[in-house]
Amino acid sequence: MRMYDIIMKKREGKELSKEEIEFFVNGYTKGEVPDYQASALLMAIFLKKMSKRETVDLTKAMLNSGEIIDLSSIEGIKVDKHSTGGVGDKTSLVLGPMVAACGLPVAKMSGRGLGHTGGTLDKLESIKGFKVALDKQEFIDNVNRHKLSICSQTADVAPADKKLYALRDVTATVDNISLIAGSIMSKKLAAGSNAIVLDVKVGSGAFMKDLDDAFELAKEMVDIGNSMDRNTVAVISNMDEPLGYAVGNALEVKESIDALLNKGPEDLMELCLALGSRLLVLGEVVSSAEEGRKKLIEVVENGKAYEKLLEFVESQNGDVDYIKTPSKLPTANHIVEIKSKDSGYIKSINAEDVGKAALSLGAGRETKESKLDLSAGIVLAKKIDAKVEKGDILAYIHGNDKSKIEEATQILYDAYTIGAKNTNAKKLVFGVVDSNDIKRF
Ligand code: URA
Numbered sequence: 001m002r003m004y005d006i007i008m009k010k011r012e013g014k015e016l017s018k019e020e021i022e023f024f025v026n027g028y029t030k031g032e033v034p035d036y037q038a039s040a041l042l043m044a045i046f047l048k049k050m051s052k053r054e055t056v057d058l059t060k061a062m063l064n065s066g067e068i069i070d071l072s073s074i075e076g077i078k079v080d081k082h083s084t085g086g087v088g089d090k091t092s093l094v095l096g097p098m099v100a101a102c103g104l105p106v107a108k109m110s111g112r113g114l115g116h117t118g119g120t121l122d123k124l125e126s127i128k129g130f131k132v133a134l135d136k137q138e139f140i141d142n143v144n145r146h147k148l149s150i151c152s153q154t155a156d157v158a159p160a161d162k163k164l165y166a167l168r169d170v171t172a173t174v175d176n177i178s179l180i181a182g183s184i185m186s187k188k189l190a191a192g193s194n195a196i197v198l199d200v201k202v203g204s205g206a207f208m209k210d211l212d213d214a215f216e217l218a219k220e221m222v223d224i225g226n227s228m229d230r231n232t233v234a235v236i237s238n239m240d241e242p243l244g245y246a247v248g249n250a251l252e253v254k255e256s257i258d259a260l261l262n263k264g265p266e267d268l269m270e271l272c273l274a275l276g277s278r279l280l281v282l283g284e285v286v287s288s289a290e291e292g293r294k295k296l297i298e299v300v301e302n303g304k305a306y307e308k309l310l311e312f313v314e315s316q317n318g319d320v321d322y323i324k325t326p327s328k329l330p331t332a333n334h335i336v337e338i339k340s341k342d343s344g345y346i347k348s349i350n351a352e353d354v355g356k357a358a359l360s361l362g363a364g365r366e367t368k369e370s371k372l373d374l375s376a377g378i379v380l381a382k383k384i385d386a387k388v389e390k391g392d393i394l395a396y397i398h399g400n401d402k403s404k405i406e407e408a409t410q411i412l413y414d415a416y417t418i419g420a421k422n423t424n425a426k427k428l429v430f431g432v433v434d435s436n437d438i439k440r441f
Pocket of ligand 1: 083084085165174179180181183184207
């Protein structure tokens, strides 16, 4: 078999066999297939697409490239949640403690920020001492003892995806349905949980910009999960503006603490309830999503979810004083107000641009080697549909470097569109896909 022939076959739009897909994935993981041939094939896949069968074979080849974690020593149904990537998306920090406080074990391997999208591990590292690199046994022990652990993906889990994702990131081949589905599902299946809720984001800050594409991606991932005996459900959610108000690592931790103290932004809480209630159903804690919502609201209101956050942070070596007194979290030297130049209604906030503004301040990585500024970011003061007068504050920039703040200011101004009132009500959840059904709301 030769890579040249595989690239040519896909370039002509033909279906690759299981053996050809395995030859590529295994060869690239071992370093036998060079980057230039892998890049050419990724671009051919991007342009000519993959069939459902090819996507399943790609997922399995990536899954089998490394270790499959055995969580059977943890009692009960273990659940996991994964987002396709967004701006201001701190749901894992809020949802994890909420679901664990309901007694359901959450075993989650998370990632770092990528491009304009944030990563849970970076956010958690704003808490002094917090340890994200756990070995397998520590991860299992933590889930057993505390019902919640969030750690970095070990090098042995889906190494093919690790290499391919880094290559896709620099060859403009991320936003393809088969490649995203294979990437996410190979990692989720390798991480060993029994049930998975996927948060498929759509909108200006998401990889999927089109609603039909987001439903297609959701269906593809749900089918892959269920075909491999993992109960998988996807929620399709709006990423046309950042989730909540805070974008940036420590700023998002602070907003998550507020949320668990029952003072969180409405959209963040609503999404946590939509995702969390489905997790509780899959974990057989409740029999309906409605019952799940009630249970989740209860653990926020009675303080159990907040206590679970403290317990979780302590279990991973984090300093709980940073949670009890959030002013201890890293803070920026400068906070700059961004004021509206016009009067009217906020028609749109380009979430990708807000993510890019945060990235330019140091909240994200320009290159894999970039060092993060955990204190940097943006806090929105107003979101879509709010009425504004000229001179009203739209957002605050938190930064430490004056030239970076200037750059972020320009990007942020361009992100806002002020105009006439929107006539369509904004929606947070567009639908749910499970093994039997595709529901559009
Ligand atoms: N998140 C992933 O893990 N993989 C992708 O391809 C896109 C988002």
